[in-house]
Amino acid sequence: SWLLKFFRAHRLKHQDQNQLFYTLKARSHLDQPLSLPSTEYTPVNYGGMVYGKSALVFNYLRHYLGSAEYDEMMKSYYTDWQFKHPGPDDFMAYVGKSLAYRDYWMEQLVYTTHKSDFKVARLKNSKSGSHLRIKNRGRIRGPVQLTLLSKNDSTLHQTWLDPFGKDTTIHIAQKNFHLAVLDHNRYSLDINRKNNRIRRKGILKKVESLRFQWLTGIEEPERTTIYYTPLVGYNTTDQLMAGLLLHNHNIFQKRIELKAAPMYGFGSERTNWMGSARYNFRFESSRWIENLWFELNTASFSTGGIRNRGNFKKG
DSSP states (O other): OHHHHHTTGGGOOHHHHHHHHHHHHHTTTOOOOTTSOGGGSOHHHIIIIIIIIHHHHHHHHHHHHOHHHHHHHHHHHHHHHTTSOOOHHHHHHHHHHHSSSOOSHHHHHHHOOOOBOEEEEEEEEETTEEEEEEEEOSSOOOOEEEEEEOTTOOEEEEEEEOOOSSEEEEEEOOOSOSEEEESTTOOSOBSOGGGSEEESSSSSTTOOEEEEEESOOOOOTTEEEEEEEEEEEEETTTEEEEEEEEEOOOSSOOSEEEEEEEEEETTTTEEEEEEEEEEEEOOTTOSSOSOEEEEEEEEEEEESOSSSOEEEEEO
16 A cells, blocks of 8 residues: 555545556557457456447446436447347447537547547636637547636536537636636546646746655646656776766657666766657557657766776767
């Protein structure tokens, strides 16, 4: 239990376990569609997709439709297909009937590895309320829930936004909210919740609070976390080196991944460093590209031995 608390994993709900497994593979583009024969899944995806993602998709649909309508749909599906062997197409026929209009976000979640990525673009206040612009950076044009929170994080208002194109602007009449959050309850399969929040007032309204954590941890949408750990090194000129590694890495692939490692050499009496910055491109459902990134590295150390010290730098 102490380890769970240390990495702040004790806050996670049961459905968050499925989110972790899905996000781990989805961000690395190693996920697979839900409609494949069981023999085609990798061992990790058989658990993470067949069981994990499927549960997330059903839960997403249930909360969007409402429990009463969802239960009616599932009872009808069960009645018609009991003691038979239905496939994805058979189930999707019932989903199509239940949705108020024909759209393809459920089909995309089942038949493809397309991703959801909702983003709060901006919030403008006026006398009549606020205008919130939302972007959909993913290929899945699904619904998303909007939640308005007070300063003590109590829920003031919640509503579902129907599927939209690449962006939409909505009017918020309420004026006493502190924070607007997309997918606050994590019902969708959004692979990046770091861009889902904005404060009603302030200068940097989308900047999260900063937190330092030893070693690594689990990503928290409401915080920007910098991980740290002591670092030691040695070479014949600098001799023993001691420093600190600062980074933003965890088990999930990020768009931008950073590392900085300043170190002091006791033999050379110089401050050395290592660092890197990496940008991960995201290609959805590409047949040819699984992962592509651009990376810059830099380092500086002493060279030449104790008596004839030089300095080596690379970038």
